[in-house]
Amino acid sequence: MIGSLCIMLSALCCLTIVGFVAAILGDIAYYGVHLLSWQFLTTAPSRGMTEGGIFPAIFGTAFLVILMTIAVIPLGVMTAIYLHEYASKKSRTVVWIRLAIQNLAGVPAIVFGLFGMGFFIQFVGVGIDKAFFAGHLTFGQPAILWAALTLALLTMPTVVVSTEESLRAIPAAHRDVAYSLGATKLQMIRRIVLPQALGGILTGTILAVGRGAGEVAPILFTGAAYFLPYLPKKLNDQFMELGYHIYVMATQSPDVEATKPILYSTVFVLLALTFALNFTAIWIRSRIRQRLRLER
Amino acid sequence: MKPRGWVEKTAETAIKLSAFTAILGLFLIFVFIGKEALPVFTSKTVQMEAGPSMLFLAHGGARPFSWQPIGDVPKYSLWPLFVGTLKVTIVAMLFALPLALGAALFTSEFAPDWLKEIVKPVIELLSGIPSVVLGFFALMIMADYVQKLLGVPYRLNAINAGIALGLAVIPIVFTMADDALTAVPKSFREASIAMGASAWQTASRVVFPAALPGILAACILGFGRAIGETMIVLMSSGNAAILSWAFDKPVRSLSATVAAELGEVVVGSPHFHVLFFIGTALFIFTFGINLFAGWVVAKLQRKVLGTS
Numbered sequence: 001m002i003g004s005l006c007i008m009l010s011a012l013c014c015l016t017i018v019g020f021v022a023a024i025l026g027d028i029a030y031y032g033v034h035l036l037s038w039q040f041l042t043t044a045p046s047r048g049m050t051e052g053g054i055f056p057a058i059f060g061t062a063f064l065v066i067l068m069t070i071a072v073i074p075l076g077v078m079t080a081i082y083l084h085e086y087a088s089k090k091s092r093t094v095v096w097i098r099l100a101i102q103n104l105a106g107v108p109a110i111v112f113g114l115f116g117m118g119f120f121i122q123f124v125g126v127g128i129d130k131a132f133f134a135g136h137l138t139f140g141q142p143a144i145l146w147a148a149l150t151l152a153l154l155t156m157p158t159v160v161v162s163t164e165e166s167l168r169a170i171p172a173a174h175r176d177v178a179y180s181l182g183a184t185k186l187q188m189i190r191r192i193v194l195p196q197a198l199g200g201i202l203t204g205t206i207l208a209v210g211r212g213a214g215e216v217a218p219i220l221f222t223g224a225a226y227f228l229p230y231l232p233k234k235l236n237d238q239f240m241e242l243g244y245h246i247y248v249m250a251t252q253s254p255d256v257e258a259t260k261p262i263l264y265s266t267v268f269v270l271l272a273l274t275f276a277l278n279f280t281a282i283w284i285r286s287r288i289r290q291r292l293r294l295e296r
Numbered sequence: 297m298k299p300r301g302w303v304e305k306t307a308e309t310a311i312k313l314s315a316f317t318a319i320l321g322l323f324l325i326f327v328f329i330g331k332e333a334l335p336v337f338t339s340k341t342v343q344m345e346a347g348p349s350m351l352f353l354a355h356g357g358a359r360p361f362s363w364q365p366i367g368d369v370p371k372y373s374l375w376p377l378f379v380g381t382l383k384v385t386i387v388a389m390l391f392a393l394p395l396a397l398g399a400a401l402f403t404s405e406f407a408p409d410w411l412k413e414i415v416k417p418v419i420e421l422l423s424g425i426p427s428v429v430l431g432f433f434a435l436m437i438m439a440d441y442v443q444k445l446l447g448v449p450y451r452l453n454a455i456n457a458g459i460a461l462g463l464a465v466i467p468i469v470f471t472m473a474d475d476a477l478t479a480v481p482k483s484f485r486e487a488s489i490a491m492g493a494s495a496w497q498t499a500s501r502v503v504f505p506a507a508l509p510g511i512l513a514a515c516i517l518g519f520g521r522a523i524g525e526t527m528i529v530l531m532s533s534g535n536a537a538i539l540s541w542a543f544d545k546p547v548r549s550l551s552a553t554v555a556a557e558l559g560e561v562v563v564g565s566p567h568f569h570v571l572f573f574i575g576t577a578l579f580i581f582t583f584g585i586n587l588f589a590g591w592v593v594a595k596l597q598r599k600v601l602g603t604s
Contacts, residue, residue: 003496007406013398014407017466018418024425024433024463075317082315086308099590100318106517106586107579108524109427110551111325114575117558118328153321160318186304214426217526217551221558243428250432251531260436267432271425278424282417 025271032268035261041269045227049249050258054266059231060144060239061273064219065209067148067235068155072208075152076159077201083160084167085189105157109217116150116222117142138236145235147223154218155208162207162285166200167193169292199288203281210277214270216243226252242270329579332572345566346372351573363537363548365557365567372570376539380454380547384529385522387458387543388465392522393515395462396469400511404477405499416474423467431531434460439532448544452534455543460532461522469518476510477503509596513589520585524578526551550574 039053046052079097087094126140139145170193178188216224224244232239246266253259335342336351351374354360361373399419403412434456442448442456480503488498504511534546535556554571561568 003494006496006500007402010398010402010406013395014402014415014419017395017399017422017470018415020463021418021422024430025421027433027437028429075314078311078314079317082311086311087315097315097318099587100322102590103583103586104318104322106520106582107322107325108526108551108582110524110526110554111329111575111579111582114329114332114554114558114572115325118332118572119324122563123328153317156318156321184304186307210424214428216426216428217555220555243426246428246432247527247531250435263432263436267429271429274424274426275421278421 028264028267028271031261032264032271035265036268040265045262048255049227049253049262050255051262054242054245054262054269056228056231056240057242057245057266058269060224061213061242063232064144064148064151064239064241065212067144068151068212069205069209071149071152072155072159073201073205076156076204076208077163077197079156080160080163080167081189081193084164085185085193101157101160104153107154109154109215110220112150112154112218113220113222115153116146116218120146120149121222141236142221142223142225142238143236144223144232144239147219147239150218150222151212151215154215155212158208158211159201159204162204163197163200166197166203166288169200169288170196199284203285203288206277206281206284210274210281213277214243214274216241216247219244242266242273246270325579326576329572329576332569333576335566335569336573339569342566342569345370346570351570359539361539363553365561365570370567372566373539374550374574376537377548377550377553377574379539379541380533380537381523381549381551383454383541383543383547384457384461384533384549385519387455388461388522389515389519391459391462392465392469392518396466396514396518397473397511399466400470400473400477401499401504404474405503406495419467419470422463423471427464427525427527428531430460430463431528434528434532446544450534450544450546452532452546453544454533454547457529457533457547457549458543460528461525464525464528465518465522468521469514472514472517473507473511476507476514479510480506509593512596513593516585516589516592520582520589523585524551524582526555530555550578554578 041053041058042055043053044056045054079101083094083097087097121140121142124139125143125146129135129138129140133139174192174196175188178192183191219241223238224241225238226240226244226248228238228240230237246263249259249263249266253263336346337343337348351372355362355371355373361375362371363373363376364371399415403415407415435452438460439451439456442453442459443451446455448455484502484506485498488502489495493502529549530552533549533552535548535552536546537548537553538545551574554574557567558571561571
């Protein structure tokens with residue numbers, strides 16, 4: 001009697017959470033879909049964000065995550081290859097690197113923002129200015145490059161974990177065959193390991209992009225701007241970004257009612273983007289796991 | 297094996313070097329945030345306004361603990377922010393832990409497979425929602441309902457922010473707890489059922505205790521996430537730095553303070569260094585929490601399951 005009551009209570013917990021998810025998504029979909037149009041996606045905001053579209057924010061987000069991807073893929077994939085192909089499984093180095101990756105994943109996003117400002121802008125950027133631009137302010141200021149590198153460090157654990165999972169799935173026999181045919185280690189990794197790990201690398205990258213596109217705290221001080229009349233073209237330009245756009249419109253708008261429809265539609269676009277990325281990643285991953293099950 | 301050429305060696309070196317990025321990254325984070333926090337202890341000019349005693353001890357006046365970085369006489373007491381963080385985190389944990397653990401128990405022990413296939417992805421969907429969107433939801437929509445439901449004077453308060461923060465904590469705790477519960481060997485359940493225990497008795501007295509290390513780690517990691525989370529609290533808490541234990545008043549957390557103020561602060565000013573000091577404290581604290589969670593799993597797992 002008490003038992004079945006408790007089981008029902010646990011079901012209720014489930015229902016409550018699902019209810020919250022439905023409320024969030026339903027609300028945003030319901031109010032966000034009105035303003036959505038091709039024009040909204042392809043024009044710049046006007047009249048103090050009360051009219052026009054969000055094209056610069058979409059463009060900035062895309063530019064940002066592309067730069068981030070260029071930085072994070074080599075780092076993440078090579079780390080995973082080291083952990084799985086080069087280092088001996090129980091060596092102390094491996095334990096330390098794994099611990100560092102786990103902890104990196106748990107560092108608060110705002111701390112990455114501080115780091116981006118203290119390291120990339122104040123140290124690297126100002127250093128570059130002193131060395132190459134005679135102290136003229138060029139890279140020692142918030143810029144899309146620094147924001148992208150900050151996000152790359154934040155999303156690196158995602159890529160490592162996902163890549164390593166796919167490395168683990170490659171049968172050891174494949175490696176032995178490559179060696180027996182006279183391949184060197186690098187040849188073996190390039191011809192045997194990497195092609196088979198492509199799915200996992202792709203999954204990790206897509207997850208990282210989904211995460212990076214939604215994070216706001218790390219880019220607050222490293223390059224995001226509320227409004228720019230031009231699109232970012234150089235690595236040291238500032239940029240507009242969807243998540244930051246939402247934050248500023250929601251908290252600092254002089255006329256909340258007037259910006260509300262645009263705000264909802266921007267949230268809708270960001271959510272649709274991150275979900276589309278996540279679903280793609282989950283789909284690829286489930287296909288890899290399925291293939292794995294068939295082979296064993 | 298063929299003799300290894302220089303390409304081979306260069307590649308191997310590059311791979312080895314990049315493997316240390318994570319360690320190097322953590323080290324650099326600590327050094328470069330800590331470096332800007334250090335003047336709080338070492339610089340005379342910073343200490344005039346914001347020495348350690350001013351951050352932690354009472355100033356004179358009517359309100360001995362206040363955070364007023366902008367003013368004729370700036371005050372940097374960390375207590376309002378610390379208490380604010382604590383209040384929001386307590387609400388978040390009280391809201392998230394029962395829901396997440398209850399849901400994990402349901403999906404792993406009682407739910408039929410078809411229901412599991414629906415519920416688990418939906419809850420995991422929650423982790424894919426960017427925190428700025430959760431903050432938006434709490435600020436624009438949820439706040440009205442929370443205010444009406446509780447009949448409190450302020451729209452944005454510790455309870456509203458706590459619930460929103462809880463929504464970010466739920467998927468973390470749920471996923472880890474569900475994994476821990478599912479990992480309990482089937483023989484445990486069979487033995488319990490064979491002894492005549494009911495489904496609930498088996499779940500609550502056999503499976504749950506066996507999964508306790510993983511569940512505990514899940515709760516600790518959820519707590520770590522709640523302490524450091526920024527955008528949700530920044531948008532949904534009202535951001536008033538008042539020292540008060542009332543949960544229905546606006547609050548300001550440590551992380552939200554950094555996010556809100558660092559953009560407008562003069563680089564190198566006492567205010568700047570105090571914000572980095574807060575960042576360093578958050579970093580060290582969450583770092584410790586993560587290590588602790590790992591330790592809990594590693595040590596207790598052995599004791600509970602009796603295997604290595």
